[in-house]
Amino acid sequence: MSHNNILNSLGSCGIYCSKCFAYKDGIIKQLSSDLKENLGNFDIYAERFVNLLNEAVFEKYPDFKEMLNHFSNVECGGCRKDECKLFVDCKVKQCSKDHLVDFCFECSEFPCTQHGFDEHLEKRWLTIQNKMKENGVQSYFNEIKDIPRY
């Protein structure tokens, strides 16, 4: 993947948008849409299977379908193009633009306290940025590109 494509896939915080459930071109949306399509009219069968197979798990199908629908309809274009739908208090996106950096580790103020993250996300941000700082963006990207984000 080229440097520009890597840049488009990662927020300035370093989190991998392409594997986010909310990303419109992401694998989670793609697989959810495929599964939804392949399940067709499973609603009717799920109802029947409760008694036919005597398996109560099929009672949960409507909730599962609702989740699949949710995953299938997400529309985020990623941090570099869109507003993040998850971390609404994030200050990093605008701040990195103001500081003319692609990632926080390139900023003279890093590590700062103006990211707007909660404790959990701050920890993750610090770990990611330090990895990129030590080994480079490409090396960090290679490490995460094939593993689940969650």
Ligand code: SF4
């Ligand atoms: S900007 Fe936020 S919501 Fe959108 S894909 Fe990236 S992490 Fe997910």
Ligand code: SF4
């Ligand atoms: S001031 Fe902090 S949040 Fe802003 S770009 Fe620098 S390191 Fe990132």
